[in-house]
Structure formats: C-alpha cells, structure tokens
Amino acid sequence: RSEIDFMFILLGFSDYPEHQVPLFLLFFTIYAVTVVGNLGMIVIIKISPKLHTPMYFFLSHLSFVDFCYSTIITPKLLENLVVKDRSISIKGCITQFSTGVTCVMAEMVMLAVMAYDRFVAICYPLLYTVSMSSKLCAFLVTVAYTWGIISSVVLTYSLLVLSFCETKIINNFVCEYSVFLSASCSDKHFSEIILFIFVNLNAFCTLIIILTYYLFIFVTILKMHSASGRYKAFSTCASHLTAVTIFYGTILFLYCIPNSKNSWLVVKVGSVFYTVVIPMLNPLIYSLRNNEVKEILKKLIDFKIVSQ
Template identity: 45%
Template sequence: MADGNGTSDFVLLGFPAREDLQGACFVLFLAIYVVTLAGNLGVLLLIRIDPCLHTPMYFFLSHLSLLDLCYSSTIIPRALLNFLVGQKVVSFAGCAAQLFFFAACATSECYLLAAMAYDRYVAVCNPLAYSLIMSQKLCGGLLLGAYSAGVISSTIHTLSIARLPFCRARRIDHFFCDGPPLLALSCSDTRLTEVTIAAVVGFNVLSTTAFILASYSSILSAVLRMRSAPGRRKAFSTCAAHLLSVALYYGSSLVTYLHLSPSHSLEQDKVVSLLYSVAIPMLNPFIYSLRNRDMKNSLRKAKGRVLSSVPTPGSWSAERRRLPWCGEEG
C-alpha cells in the first residue's frame, strides 16, 4: 500500500475532543458493553439450556445474539482503550482487521434477519407444514449462507479500501475503522471504490430488505384474515420485535453506507454509527425478550432453578436433621 508520509499507522480521533469528557465517555461505553455482554450471553444461555427454545426461531435468535456479541466486541474494547489511556494509534493491519470483522458481522446480520423473516412467514402462513419446511438442513443452510455472504462482502469491502494510497495525515475522524472515514483520507480518486462499496452494500441491504418486506406483507395479509383475535395478537406480538430491530438496523446502515459523497458529514456518520454498532447490539436482547412469552417463561424457570439450588438457613437445619452425622456432632 502506497504511503506518502512514511508511516503505516492511523490515529482514531474518536469523540469528544475535550479531554475532560474522556472519563465520562469511558464509563458510558463500559456500561453499554457490560449490558450488551450480559444481555446477549443471557439469551444464548437461555436458548441453550431450555429444550422449549430448541426451535428454528430461537436457533436464529441465538446466532443474532452471537453476531451482536462479535459486533460490539470488534469496536467497543478498542474505544475503551482510547478513552482510558489515550492510546489512539492503530496499525494498518489492526485497522483492516477491525474493518473486515465489523463488515462481516454487519452483512451476516442482514441475511440472518432475512432468514428470521422467512421463518416467521412459514410459521404464520403455513403453520401445518412448519416443522417439515423449517428442517434442520434448511436452517443450517440459511445460516451458512448468511455467514458466507458476510465473509465475501467483507473481503470485497476491505480489499477495495486497503488498495488505496493514504498520503494525507492519517487521522481517522471516527471511533473505529469504518469505510466512509477511511475513504476521506485517501489522496487518490476514490470514485471506483465508492461505487464498488455502494454496489456491494446496496445489494446486501436492498435485497434483504425487499425479502423481509415481501415476507411481512404476506404475514400481514394472513394475520388480517385470521378470525381469532388472540391469534392475531400473538402473531403481531411475535413479529413486532423483529420488525423493530430490522427498522433500526437497516435505517441507520442505509444512512451511512449509501451516501458516500465527499459532502456527506462524517460527524453525522459518527452519530449514526453509534446506533447500529453500539446501541442496537445492546437493545436486541431486550427487544426480543420483553415481548416474547417463551423467553420470559424460560427466564422465570431458570431463575426458579437458581433460587431453589441456593440453600436457606432453614433448609440447612432441616438437612442437618436428616443426616445421621449431624446429630452425632450436635
């Protein structure tokens, strides 16, 4: 890679510029990261231990939580290091790796959300054949396709940017290595790269969006034909969480990646990036759990098992009376 200033390092400017606010930003990002880890690991654990959640819907949800964990872990630890010790220098290899894994998780999540929409479509529109259609083989194939699309898209995305010469001051006006702020640093003509990235991102986002909208149009039509009011409410409740997550994720992604002109505000990108890279991975476990009766029941059962396994002082006394050696000692 060509370099006009003899260095291969970048500097992440992050935000804000005022040094006295770095501590507050560190506490805020750390709290968000802890909640993200706890929420997504909790979803993974509940789905793992409760046989009632071993269905295609929760199979996809568990991988959504896994992607959100990887997503946030690609970005937030580095940002925390910057806030804590002011270590804002990142090597070219480290920047490229962060861009690759972030793009791979983001793209995989697009296709996973589309797979979840198809699962809901089959469950609502063809419930009698649900088990037959959503077989283990099909679920595995959809998941493999989502991850493969993420890797392929991310490879194109990263290589398109990595080939550019960065001969200006290598100060990235962002809190992680993302496409738009890296393009702004190049001293070469970036129009071809911008078109390539917009085409790849546009295909991924628009094709999966069209598929999700088609699925939910069919779901809405089927729900409106239902005679049972409780059935309609249950269908709407099941699908509402997914639609909310899709709207937040796709809306923020479209704003950032399909508007790559030089006049586009990098400050705006930075704020929008907080939504899809930091806030959404934290919110998803709550979006999918708070309105989901199966998840709440599983959480109550898990809580009950934990409480019943912790002995109280009264239970210790009763246990001592049942054990022969307790009487001999006492």
C-alpha cells in the first residue's frame, strides 16, 4: 500500500455534536459574506474609474487572495460539519496546505507592499504619481504572488520527503504543517528547520518592513502643522493598520506561543479566526473605514432602488 493511500481524519469540531448545525450556519454565513465582500470589492474597484489608483489596485489583489484562501479552507470545514466521514487523503491534505500557504505568504508580502504605498503617498506626496507607476505596481504584486508560490513549493517539498505509516486522527479542521509532522514516522528535523526558517522569515521580515514604513509615516504626520491634514493622513492608513494588527496578531498568537500552553480548543478557535474570519473582515474594514468606497456603495444602492 502506497503512502498516498493513507488518510487523515480531521476531527474539526466533532467533540461538540450538539453544536454542528449552529456552527455550520455560522461558518456558511461567514463564507457567504466573505465571497460577496471580496468579489464585490474587486468588482467595485474594477468598474469605478475613481478607484483606479495604486492603493485600490493592491486592495483588489488582497481581496482576491482572501477569497482564494477562504475558498480553499471553508468548504471542507462545512463538509466536515455535516458528514460522518471526515477523512481526507494525504494528497488532498497536501494540496489544501500548499495552496493555502501560497495565499498566506502572498498576503504577508501584499500587506508590506500596501504599507510601502502609504509610505510614499504620505511622506513623498508630490512624487507619488511618478513613484507608484503602473509598471511598479504590477511588479510588486507579481513579487507577492511569486514569493507565495516559492514558499509553497519549498514547504510542500519538505513535507513530501516525510514518510507516513498509518491513518492519523487530527484534532483540527485544517491541514496545517503540524498535522503532517505529527503524522510522520520518519526523521522530521529537516522539515522542522524549513518550517522555522520560512515562517519566521516571512512573518518577522514583512512585519518589520511594515513597522519601519509606519514609523516614517508617523514621524511625517507629527510634523504636519494642520490638524485636518494629520487626520486625513492617518485616516488613509487606519484600515491597513487595522488589517495588519488583526492578521499578524492572530498569526503570532498561534505560531509564536507553544501549543503546549494552549488547549486544542484555543488553537482551533485561533485557526478559525485567521483562516475563516479574517478573509471576511478585510473587505468590511476597508469599505466601512473608506469614504470613497462607502460613497460608491451608496450610489450603487441608490441606483438599484431607483431602477426598481
């Protein structure tokens, strides 16, 4: 029997059978809002000439990444809440993991790129149009996706060298790296080193880049003489700062605090937050805190009402 025939059993939230239906309805609602919110954001940015700026160009790609990531994770979670067979093949688990890693790593770089965009807009406003050319924006987005793919290939390869000896029951709902390490019966040292290097390299390097840009932004805002100017400058960063805080806060909580100090329930709730909830929150954060997007949404709603 080949290794690829062995199965993982993702227990998910099966420990709470009485909550399966409410959880299904909750996650289905979140997924529906995620799909509508992120695809809606992409469409609004595409059809509105007023939003054809670098900031919204990056935001449309962030929405695309969030949509893809949620679609990779949530349908399987919903399926496991309504079926008795919660098994998934190692091949299926690796596919979910590799595509998920591509999205997460790309999102980290995308958030750093968006911080650079705000840095240029606030610190060098007169050079913004020239500096943030369409070619540079396309290049930066390409870098984000390329780095996501490279990271995924390396981390997936580090899993493919492992051997799996038996069906493994996993007390989670998603195929994370720790799932494969716990199920492997071969030497895990190489895989653990690769995981440590790439997770820390991506998380801390991108976070340091973001914080560095915002340090310069903060200093520039403090030097502004006009209170209204300071407020306007800060308001353009508020949505991005909120998204960064939620995203990195959850990631650091899950991966920088040893699991031994957390119950499996805390780990699963944290995993739900960054795999299911955060992709829903990002379009809400950017639409609710952005006057231009709110104005366009209002016009679309008014147009729909009048046309009816």
